[in-house]
Amino acid sequence: MFIIKEQKASFEQIKEITILSHSSQYGIDFLYRHIHSQHHRLVVPYAIGALYNHPLEGLLLDTLGGALSFLVSRMTARTAVTFFCFAVIKTVDDHSGLWLPDNIFHLFFQNNTAYHDVHHQLQGLK
Secondary structure (H helix, E strand, O other): OHHHHHHHHHHHHHHHHHHHHHHHHHHOHHHHHHOHHHHHHOOOOOHHHHHOOOHHHHHHHHHHHHHHHHHHHOOOHHHHHHHHHHHHHHHHHHOOOOOOOOOHHHHHOOOOHHHHHHHOOOOOOO
């Protein structure tokens, strides 16, 4: 029981760190202009472009962020593989541009395909 509570707290910390690090790229003009704007060159998102980003963003958020979340939460290897596969599939789905019927991601998450289509438009959300 203690381990479950501990992992839940770790996942909450990971979520907060992820939100803070990603939103800081929009709130700090320098980071957006020089780092995250490369990802937004894709005006019409497509699945393979989901992971198209600046090398520094890929290293800090994707690679080190994944390693940190694995270490902090003390996931088992099986849980980590499941978690990271889910994260990549969700990211690719968000950027696919396809609104498929009965897509389970659209039921549970607000930042879905429709959100990302608007988000990546030139006049969309920053």
